[in-house]
Amino acid sequence: MAEPGAPGVLCIMGRRWDRRSSETAFVLRALAGAASRQRPVRVLCPGAPGPARPDGAFDVRPVGAGLDPGTWPSPGQASWPAGPGPSIVLVEPGDRAALAVARTAAPDAVVLELVASIGGPDAEATEADAGLAVTSWAARAAHARGLDPAAVFEVGLHVPVNGLAAEHRHNGIGVEDYLLVLSDRAGAETTPVAAWLAARFPRETVVVVQDAVASVFLGRALRGRIAVDTRTDLWRFMAHARVTVDLRPGRLVARECVESLRFATPVVVPVGTVGAEHAEAGGGRTYRSLVELFDQLADLADPRRRADLARSGRAVADERYGDAGAFTARVAAALSRVDELTRDRRR
Numbered sequence: 001m002a003e004p005g006a007p008g009v010l011c012i013m014g015r016r017w018d019r020r021s022s023e024t025a026f027v028l029r030a031l032a033g034a035a036s037r038q039r040p041v042r043v044l045c046p047g048a049p050g051p052a053r054p055d056g057a058f059d060v061r062p063v064g065a066g067l068d069p070g071t072w073p074s075p076g077q078a079s080w081p082a083g084p085g086p087s088i089v090l091v092e093p094g095d096r097a098a099l100a101v102a103r104t105a106a107p108d109a110v111v112l113e114l115v116a117s118i119g120g121p122d123a124e125a126t127e128a129d130a131g132l133a134v135t136s137w138a139a140r141a142a143h144a145r146g147l148d149p150a151a152v153f154e155v156g157l158h159v160p161v162n163g164l165a166a167e168h169r170h171n172g173i174g175v176e177d178y179l180l181v182l183s184d185r186a187g188a189e190t191t192p193v194a195a196w197l198a199a200r201f202p203r204e205t206v207v208v209v210q211d212a213v214a215s216v217f218l219g220r221a222l223r224g225r226i227a228v229d230t231r232t233d234l235w236r237f238m239a240h241a242r243v244t245v246d247l248r249p250g251r252l253v254a255r256e257c258v259e260s261l262r263f264a265t266p267v268v269v270p271v272g273t274v275g276a277e278h279a280e281a282g283g284g285r286t287y288r289s290l291v292e293l294f295d296q297l298a299d300l301a302d303p304r305r306r307a308d309l310a311r312s313g314r315a316v317a318d319e320r321y322g323d324a325g326a327f328t329a330r331v332a333a334a335l336s337r338v339d340e341l342t343r344d345r346r347r
Contacts, residue, residue: 007039008087008339011106013098015070017045017060023250024092027114027134030157031090032058034331042081046072049079063101072097075104088112088338090132093252099128110341115142115152116251130338134253137277153334159258159321165235166263172226173216175205176240179297180265182256183210184247193247193290195220200294207237239263243284243300245293249275253321257283261317266309268296283313 012032016024032041036057043055046069047062054060061081064073072078078101089109091098093116102111113128115138130151133139142152169176179201183191194208198217206217214226214237228234234256238244244260245268254275257267267284269275276286285296300306321327 007335009040009042009084010035010335011042011044011086011089011102011109013044013072013089013091013095013102014060015046015072015092015095015098017043017055023252023255024114026255027157027252028090028092029056030327031132031134031155031331034155034158034328035335037328038332038335042086044081046070066097072101075100078105080105085109088335090114091128110338112153112338114252115139129341132334135274135277137274138252153337155330155334156327157253157321158324158327159253159255159262159317160324161235161259161262162232165232166239168236169240170214170226170233170236172214172224173205173207173237177242178205178207178216178240180237180241180244180260181206181208182244182246182248183208185210191247193245193293196290197245197294197297201297207241209234209237235259235263238265241265242306243268243297245269245297246275249273254278258317258321261313262322264310264314266300266306266313268293268300278313278317281313281316282309283316284309 012028014028016022017028019025032043035041041058043058043060044063045060046065049064050062052059052061063079064077065071066073085106086109089102089106090112091102093114099111102109110129112130112132115131115133130153131142133142133152133154134157136154139152139154179197181194181197185191191208191210194206194217198206198220202219208215209228212228214228216223238260243266246257249257249269251274254273257269257275257278260267261278261283267275267279269279269284269286271286271288279286285300287293287296
């Protein structure tokens with residue numbers, strides 16, 4: 001039995017928990033790690049009911065599945081873990097099915113939803129009790145969706161990088177000061193923007209990262225491809241680039257933009273994205289069209305302008321996302337405030 005006043009269990013319902021390339025999975029895992037310093041954490045996922053399986057510091061328990069793979073079961077069919085019910089349940093952005101299961105299986109719990117950015121299929125409020133935001137952009141989006149601003153808890157995030165990646169460039173490329181492009185699509189075909197960039201800047205090396213492969217263009221011709229086998233490989237590409245162009249920043253925190261800024265490499269991103277918030281805070285530039293993208297990259301060829309953005313961008317990124325201890329403390333404080341909502345509900 002839990003001691004009186006002890007923090008209740010946090011249950012994380014992670015449909016994307018196992019998708020290591022997903023930004024949602026990265027955020028869920030970071031939140032789980034921070035929360036586990038204060039309270040017990042359970043991780044639930046869709047799948048045939050069975051024993052929990054180990055996954056790093058956590059055991060992941062499948063609770064049933066819907067008709068399609070990777071979907072939650074209907075509320076009445078979920079195999080909820082035995083033991084004391086959670087006081088808090090965290091669901092992914094816009095995951096109505098998870099919310100329905102949580103409402104049925106843990107009716108006394110406060111349900112938190114990760115708050116995604118404005119727009120897209122998950123922009124409609126899911127009637128969660130409160131939102132948990134990892135960027136201030138996400139908090140503003142929650143307000144726009146009609147959630148009570150007092151019920152949106154901004155906890156930020158810790159986005160780690162390995163500073164040693166800046167010491168030596170990737171072995172597969174013999175130059176620095178290239179244009180790094182993070183693709184906006186998956187599949188065999190390289191994003192068309194890469195071809196336009198190679199044509200507009202024929203004397204520049206353009207490195208396009210897509211599907212864990214870096215394609216190197218020079219003089220409008222493909223000069224080779226390099227496997228991006230680890231996160232450190234990607235960090236090396238970021239650390240030695242002139243600028244990082246992220247064509248589709250992540251919708252929760254724009255992780256790659258933050259990582260690039262922590263290596264003092266400015267970012268250029270589309271307007272209206274989470275990445276644009278990082279750029280507008282002093283870390284880069286935004287664009288609305290291909291022509292604006294060309295103009296911004298041409299302007300950043302000036303070493304002084306680029307150096308100014310590099311300094312300010314790194315300072316902002318390190319302050320917001322570089323302190324693991326501060327992030328853990330913010331998560332603990334937010335969950336403690338949510339516990340108060342739980343106690344009020346049970347009275």
